[in-house]
Amino acid sequence: MPQAFLPGEVLAMSSQAADRLLKLDSGDAALLYLRLLRHGALTGLNWSESRLQGALNQLQSQGLAPAQLPPPTEPLPQELPPPDYSTEDVSQALADPSSTFPTLVSEVERRLGKRLSTADLKSLYTLYDHLALPAEVILMLVGWCIEEVSRKYGPGRKPFLSQIRKEGFIWARLGVDTMERAEERIEKLTRLRGREAQVLRLLDIPSRPLVQREKDYIAAWDDMGFEDESIRMAYERTVLKKQSMDWGYMNGILRRWHERGLHTAAAVRAGDRDPRPVQAGGQQKSPPPADQERRARENVERTRRLMEQMKQEGN
Numbered sequence: 001m002p003q004a005f006l007p008g009e010v011l012a013m014s015s016q017a018a019d020r021l022l023k024l025d026s027g028d029a030a031l032l033y034l035r036l037l038r039h040g041a042l043t044g045l046n047w048s049e050s051r052l053q054g055a056l057n058q059l060q061s062q063g064l065a066p067a068q069l070p071p072p073t074e075p076l077p078q079e080l081p082p083p084d085y086s087t088e089d090v091s092q093a094l095a096d097p098s099s100t101f102p103t104l105v106s107e108v109e110r111r112l113g114k115r116l117s118t119a120d121l122k123s124l125y126t127l128y129d130h131l132a133l134p135a136e137v138i139l140m141l142v143g144w145c146i147e148e149v150s151r152k153y154g155p156g157r158k159p160f161l162s163q164i165r166k167e168g169f170i171w172a173r174l175g176v177d178t179m180e181r182a183e184e185r186i187e188k189l190t191r192l193r194g195r196e197a198q199v200l201r202l203l204d205i206p207s208r209p210l211v212q213r214e215k216d217y218i219a220a221w222d223d224m225g226f227e228d229e230s231i232r233m234a235y236e237r238t239v240l241k242k243q244s245m246d247w248g249y250m251n252g253i254l255r256r257w258h259e260r261g262l263h264t265a266a267a268v269r270a271g272d273r274d275p276r277p278v279q280a281g282g283q284q285k286s287p288p289p290a291d292q293e294r295r296a297r298e299n300v301e302r303t304r305r306l307m308e309q310m311k312q313e314g315n
Contacts, residue, residue, distance in 0.1 A: 020062040025261070028055035033064055048174060050220030054258060061259055082130040090121045093129070101128055104135040108142055112158050120161040127165060131172040140182040141168055144189065152209065195222050202232050203245060217251050224258040229265035 021030050028047075032055040047055075059065035083089075093101045108124060109116055116124065127133050133141070145159040145167055171177075176185045196210055199218050210218070221231060231254070238250040262268045
């Protein structure tokens with residue numbers, strides 16, 4: 001009879017925990033639970049923040065993860081502070097005939113249209129040596145940053161090495177260390193760029209550059225798989241409650257729907273009929289009167305028309 005399991009240490013869970021995981025019906029939640037069971041920490045999965053938080057919220061909703069997790073005992077390599085490279089360190093790397101760093105420097109200088117300063121070289125060497133990103137991945141990173149800066153500020157504008165370095169740490173944290181993963185990352189960022197514009201329209205917000213926190217919210221909603229109409233519904237409920245747009249409150253609505261598997265407007269209508277918030281004591285507030293909901297919808301429409309008018313007057 002073939003061996004059913006790999007030999008080694010046995011990892012056990014209670015039948016109650018297994019039943020709760022099956023109830024969640026979430027592969028991410030199951031994987032994260034195994035990670036916590038085996039290591040007691042969240043490190044080592046190379047997931048995006050939104051994916052990790054979504055799975056953690058699901059586990060916490062079933063009592064399978066504590067509200068506050070202990071910090072990891074051993075940080076990931078990319079989380080360690082980078083060395084304070086000296087000019088001599090960079091010079092030795094440039095003089096090493098077996099290294100790809102000299103070729104990388106030349107190509108980055110060509111793409112940025114300038115000679116790299118000592119500080120620039122140290123930033124580039126941090127990506128190459130400390131984060132151990134392959135040269136081809138760094139070049140794809142540089143190309144993406146050039147495209148983004150040009151799009152935001154106009155043709156001919158180029159990023160600083162400090163900006164490229166910052167984005168490089170994000171890539172390393174997400175495990176983007178091959179050309180294939182870099183292509184996937186760029187494809188996702190490009191798609192999210194269009195998605196951000198779509199969501200702004202759904203929220204009646206005029207087109208403008210987003211702050212990072214807003215980008216993170218939209219990326220999380222995209223990872224969760226919400227369609228446009230359900231996002232719009234969450235926005236209207238937010239305005240109904242807060243009388244204005246509140247990113248954090250709206251994110252809470254969508255996370256609750258995500259935990260319950262409600263991602264389409266039809267699913268929300270069928271599975272979340274009672275939108276009343278729960279008070280600390282566990283009792284629900286009285287439903288808002290029909291005229292209050294009507295006024296909130298009218299407020300949303302007035303805001304939308306005002307934004308359109310302002311946009312036209314600006315043109």
